[in-house]
Amino acid sequence: MNIRPHYFNLAILFFTGLILALIVFILITMYIRNRRGGKLKKWKLMANLLIRKAIFFEDDGDNNKTIQLTQRTHQLLNADPHFRELLTGELLNARKNISGTSAGNLKQLYLQLSLQNFAVERLKSLKWYIKAQAIQELAVMGIKEQITHIYRFTNHAKELVRMEAQMAVVKLYGFEGLRFLDVVSYPITEWQQIRLLHELSHTPAENFSGIEKWLKSENKTVIVFALKLARDYHRFELYHAITACLPDHDPDVRLQAIITLGELYRDDTAALLISRLLKEDIKHQLAIVKVLKNIAAEQDMPVLLDLLNTGNPQLQLGVAKSLAGLGPEGMKALQHHPLADKHPLDQIINQIKSEVAV
């Protein structure tokens, strides 16, 4: 093939131009990146210095709790939302790690910089993640004044907004914050329940009210959570309200009621659970026998021996363990059961014996 030199030269020119354009583009991008990187580094340094100043701030005794700020900080804060974002992020990070007087100083700095106003503005955002972030920010900084804004979001349609708002009210008001359970109509996920209980574990336990009402909630997840609260805070006075949840049509409520009764039990709890056993599915039956292992007494022995006749090996294992848990008498009764030398009970008994030996 014969290529004309004219076209060849044009092609060389075109590709050389293209390469040069690419090099210029890369250089410009690198320059912008470096500049931005340098700026960010400088801002981070400024933010850190400011935060350290706040952490170690000591008022002069005349109740003058104002942290001295430079004009430049104010200017940057008002002019550059990126700087504000960076400073807020650093402040939040510091607040999560610092407690005591220094934490109070960090809050003072946050308020002095009017950062809460920007957070309140972000609560109005149509983007759910910005809303959720703002809620979290106000909670971490302990801005109780915004509780009315935050409380409204505890039953928000968007799950993450709702979760952050529920966490925030508990963080800010402890057990009192749980009043959102009166109105929440959306389900409270298992994960959210764990988070809430964890947050409450940092609050001094007090005889808070409301559980009885929540045990009768229309929202089944609220009942489950209330049962967990009753269990964790040993609310024995709610025994009857808890047993009233045993026949609930929601399987999660029934399961949690069984588990809770494993902690808050009386003399007649084992008999009550045994009476429920044959009405339940296998998952709940296993939960009941697990509880029975700890709470059954000698008077329950005949019923437990009867339950060994059920055909399910898992259930038989659970019941056998409950019997063994009653001591030598229970073990003896287990070994004298008519099915004791038949499969699978023979193996179950051997397993229990080896466990006892260990």
Next chain:
Amino acid sequence: MRILIAEDDDLMRKTLEFRLKRDGHEVIVTQDGREALAKIADHLPDLVITDIMMPYSSGLEVISAVRQKYTQKIPIIILSGMGQEEVVLEAFTLGADDYITKPFSPNELSVRVRRFAFMGAA
């Protein structure tokens, strides 16, 4: 007192450094477990303050390595997050001497460090 800090969070590291220097201690700062172990070998500090969650080598690995490598007792204070009880127990099993839960007060840290300084001098 010569104190080595192992903390990956910039702000926390600088805050600790500032506070301890203000209390009159000589402070060596490191950003991760690996750097901490190298600097412990170089400087033989009188006290180590280490975060648990760090890149390369965790605080637990630092404690374990220090206890295995050095015959002299270097006190170690760990910085742990809330709800890390199991990690704290593991740290004590490995040989940590004290722990501070985040969020913590710099004043509290200062008092705890002073206690070790006093014990070292006694």
